[in-house]
Amino acid sequence: MNKNTISGMVILMFALIYTIMAFRLPASSSNTAVIGPSVFPAAIGILLIITSIMLIGKGWLEQRQQHGKTEPENPMEEEEEKQDPKKVFVLSLLLLGYVLLFFPLGYLLSTALFILSVTMFLDREHWIRNVIYSLAFPGIIYLVFDRVLAVYLPLGPLG
Template sequence: MRTLTPALRGDVITGIAVTLVGAVYYIATFWIQETKNIVTPRTFPAIVGIALIVLGLFLIGQAVYRSRKLAEVVPAGAASASSGASGVASGSGAADSGVEDEPAGVVLDAPEEPKSKQVVLQFALFFIYLGILIPVGFLLSTAAFLMTMTSIYAPHRWIRNLIFSVLFSVIIYVAFVYGLAVYLPVGILG
């Protein structure tokens, strides 16, 4: 097995850390006292712990998968480079044109580094959201927050952003209020 690139090694280490945190978090839920309700105080922390475990394992699996894909590409590239060298020796057309064969394969582009102003703006928007959550209410403040955040990344798709923001807010509100019997701030709508 080939060694992992530094980026993939970082993903594996992060995945292991997230999995361990999720496991510890889930195990800690067993010390929470049970109640007779359907949804106990242990329910939400257990869901979070299980989600962290699943996401950590997914991150590890994705890094291993990408490592294997890169390992498949490198031998194919080495083989085409050696065949290109034999083609040069035999006087092929590639040698005459001065163009070398590039190895075929998958090119993984690194994501762009976040712009510091954009990160500061997102944190500021999050703290504004926290400040208006109770007085304005969950539905309106969450829809406005999500609309603003999605518009940062795709400003030209404002209709999609609006539909997503409203639907997500309503679905979460209904799930918490009617499914889990957890009341969220109503704010000015109440």
């Protein structure tokens, strides 16, 4: 199996868990809500499932094409494409932690911690930018969902 197949399978596993959890969100307590709180998370989960299946398919196609070749066309390109298994494992653990902490900590805290941990793991040199991203992104998304779309995300201990 190549990196696309493995990545697609890992993402598919998380996407399935995420989508199941999205569909289990409680119904809106407001009678005026046009759409329920699970619509957008479920849509994101379904899109993630679709793209992970496409990634698995791409990996299988690449594997079939490479099966007939004995030597890569560009050896330097082959080396650049190798994934660091440690990095993939750590990122998978961070994603699992995000999924598990989403409801207990709420959207804002869990998303901020997830973005901060991923960005710090991948690029420690730009820690100020990482902190700004991890605070700004969840805040903006929360305001859009809460104020514009009237879809209430779990707040956890902040609620």
